[in-house]
Amino acid sequence: MVLHPPAVASGFLDQTEPDGGEYKHTKFSLAYILDKPAPGHLFLAMYDEWFKHMHNFDDYLVSKGKYEEPQDPLYNPYTAYWKQEGTPVWSIMMQNPERFQTFQTGMAGIDVAIPVTGHFDFSTLKNDSPDTDNATIELVDIGGGEGTVLNKILEAHPGLSPKNCMLQERPEVIQLAKSKKTLPDGVQLVEHDFMTEQPVKGAKAYFMRMILHDYADAVGIQILNRLAEAMKPYSRVLICEMVLAPRVGEADFASAVLDQAVMTMGGKERTEAGFQKMFDAAGLELVKTWRAPGVPGGCVEARLKGQT
Numbered sequence: 236m237v238l239h240p241p242a243v244a245s246g247f248l249d250q251t252e253p254d255g256g257e258y259k260h261t262k263f264s265l266a267y268i269l270d271k272p273a274p275g276h277l278f279l280a281m282y283d284e285w286f287k288h289m290h291n292f293d294d295y296l297v298s299k300g301k302y303e304e305p306q307d308p309l310y311n312p313y314t315a316y317w318k319q320e321g322t323p324v325w326s327i328m329m330q331n332p333e334r335f336q337t338f339q340t341g342m343a344g345i346d347v348a349i350p351v352t353g354h355f356d357f358s359t360l361k362n363d364s365p366d367t368d369n370a371t372i373e374l375v376d377i378g379g380g381e382g383t384v385l386n387k388i389l390e391a392h393p394g395l396s397p398k399n400c401m402l403q404e405r406p407e408v409i410q411l412a413k414s415k416k417t418l419p420d421g422v423q424l425v426e427h428d429f430m431t432e433q434p435v436k437g438a439k440a441y442f443m444r445m446i447l448h449d450y451a452d453a454v455g456i457q458i459l460n461r462l463a464e465a466m467k468p469y470s471r472v473l474i475c476e477m478v479l480a481p482r483v484g485e486a487d488f489a490s491a492v493l494d495q496a497v498m499t500m501g502g503k504e505r506t507e508a509g510f511q512k513m514f515d516a517a518g519l520e521l522v523k524t525w526r527a528p529g530v531p532g533g534c535v536e537a538r539l540k541g542q543t
Contacts, residue, residue: 280337287316298315312500339383358395370399372401372437374442376442382422396421403426406426448476448477459519472537473536521535
C-alpha cells in the first residue's frame with residue numbers, strides 16, 4: 236500500500252511493534268478486503284458506479300447550462316462520464332461484467348440500512364387455496380437482480396410457494412440468476428422491462444427494492460402506472476427503500492449519502508410524502524410505511540385508490 240504512515244496515523248492500519256515493525260490490518264482496513272463478504276464490496280460499488288461520476292459535478296452542471304438535479308435516466312452524470320449519453324445506465328454497467336458483478340455483490344451490503352425482511356409480513360401473501368398450477372402469483376420481485384433478495388424472503392417465510400413467486404429482470408441478469416442458481420427450484424425467472432406492460436395480472440404483491448430511487452418522479456410514476464394497470468383490488472405494491480425524514484438530521488446520514496449516490500443516474504431518495512405524491516399520480520394510495528427497528532429503510536405499501 237502506498238502512503239503507509241498516513242494510514243497508520245489515521246488508525247486505518249497498525250504496526251506490529253511499538254517502534255515500528257511490519258504493517259498490519261485493523262478492523263477498519265479489514266472492512267475493505269474483497270475476498271470475503273465485507274463492506275468493501277459495497278464501498279467499491281459505490282465509488283465505481285456512483286461517486287466517481289460526481290467528482291466534476293460542477294463542471295457537468297456548467298456544461299448543461301442549468302443548475303438543477305439530473306432527472307433523465309439517459310442523460311445524467313453517469314452517462315456523461317462514459318460518453319454514452321442516450322444509453323441506459325444499466326446497459327453501460329453491463330458492458331463490464333466483472334464490474335457489474337461487483338455492483339451486485341456490493342448491494343448486499345446495504346441490507347443493514349434497508350433490510351430485506353423484518354418490516355412487512357410477507358407471509359400474509361400466501362394463497363389460501365391449495366397449491367395448484369392456476370394459483371395466484373404471491374410475489375413478483377421486479378428488478379430483483381440475480382435473486383438474492385427474493386431468496387432471503389423465501390427463507391424467512393417458508394409458507395410462500397416458490398412456484399408462485401417470480402423474479403423479473405433484464406435478459407442478461409436472468410441468465411446470471413440461472414447460472415448462479417440463487418433461487419430454489421420452482422421460482423419463475425422472467426425477462427421483463429418494467430417500463431413496459433406488466434405481464435403478470437392480479438399478483439398478490441408487486442415488490443421493488445431499491446428501484447424507484449434510481450429514477451426521478453416522472454419516470455417513477457411511469458413505472459408505477461404499469462403496475463397499477465395490472466393490479467386487482469387485493470393487489471399491493473411494496474417499495475423497499477430509504478424513507479427520508481421530513482427534516483434530515485445527523486441520524487439520517489446514510490440516507491443522505493445514498494441520495495447523493497443515486498443522483499448520479501438521475502435518481503433520488505424520498506420522504507413518505509414523496510412516495511405518496513407519486514402513488515397519487517399513478518392511481519394508488521399509500522397504506523402504510525412498515526419499519527424495522529433502528530434502520531432508515533422501510534417498506535412502503537400502496538394499493539389501488541379506494542381499496543384500502
